[in-house]
Amino acid sequence: MYTTRSRARFATLCATTLCVTGALSLPALASAPSSPSVVSTLDKQFLTAAHQGNLWEITTGKQAQSAATTACVKRAGADFVRDHRVLDAGVAKTANKLGVALPSGQTAAQLRQTAALKSLAGKPAYDAAWLKAQHGAHVQTLALIDKEIASGGNPDVKSLARSARPVVARHARMVEHGTCHA
Template identity: 55%
Template sequence: MRKRPVAAAVAAVALCGTAAPHAFAQRPAGQDETFLIQVHQGNLAEIAAGQDAGRHATSKCVKQVGAVLVRDHTKLDADVKTLADKLKVRLPASPSAEQKKQLAAVQAKAGTSAYDAAWLRTQEAGHRQTLALIDQEIKAGKNSQVVAAARSARPVVAMHLDMVRGGTCHMAGHTGMVGAGTGGDPASVEADTAAVGTAGLAGGGLLAAGGATWLLMRRRSTRTQ
């Protein structure tokens, strides 16, 4: 009669032993958690910068790029927040102090041509840092879901860098990202966002969709050239 409780106890321990490694694997390591936090703050900073460009930029091109940043980083961040919630990672509510300082420095030039130049330089530096952050996660990340999210986000961030590379606005080569038939009009960005990004917030859906859409549009643009 005593053997049964002992056998049951041994079986329970064995089950716990097999389940524990799987549960542990789902927890983000230091690298993965840091990536989610930093990329989330980067998204918030880019959204704020894009909105500010819509209000204060003097050139149509910078306003258009700003609208694209708002659209794309809103989509990317929705997926980051979903993944962070799933992995129990607490995200900050605002950009970093340094990111806020950088935006304030650009805002000080609002309404002048100097604003556009400062905005473009800041966005080039910011997107280079984000790409480095993504590449580090792809190389050293331990959580497969976080690494997959980084891979999916990379082509979108690389496209943004192309749009501001050299501190010069290059919207013309990326009109496909704004949406067919919009003529690059920033006013059409919200409608295009709804058309492109409504499917699936979980499991990297938005990130994957954003990357796939960019690649498709890039191929079409190449063919027309």
């Protein structure tokens, strides 16, 4: 009988201790910052590539507005600057929310491509080279978007990709086959 009473007292003491400890920790749990959503490697790669792509599009879009020889390419450049600023604002906001650090600039390859385009500024060859570079970049971006939509892990990043897809697809059509269809 003594053993049963001892066990009962021990169980009551443990239950009381757990309840008090749990009650005391509730305010701490309520005020603790929520952890950011899980972000996969693919999600991080998408955010990084999208950001760098947007920076490149903005830079080359501005360049086209002054360096192109046709109104169509100048107009497409202006559209790309406007649209990619909006897209990049979404990328930056999502990355910040998820704690993903974005690079401060474009890739080395993008910088080389921008310089190559600049060397053609004011010449008819500029327009053809710009259209070709834009088409290739937008086709690659569509593939990246589709991969994120299909296999990305974070719902916020996947939503960002879904919302960017129609804009990037429209841009690809604007410069399809190295011809301006603005």
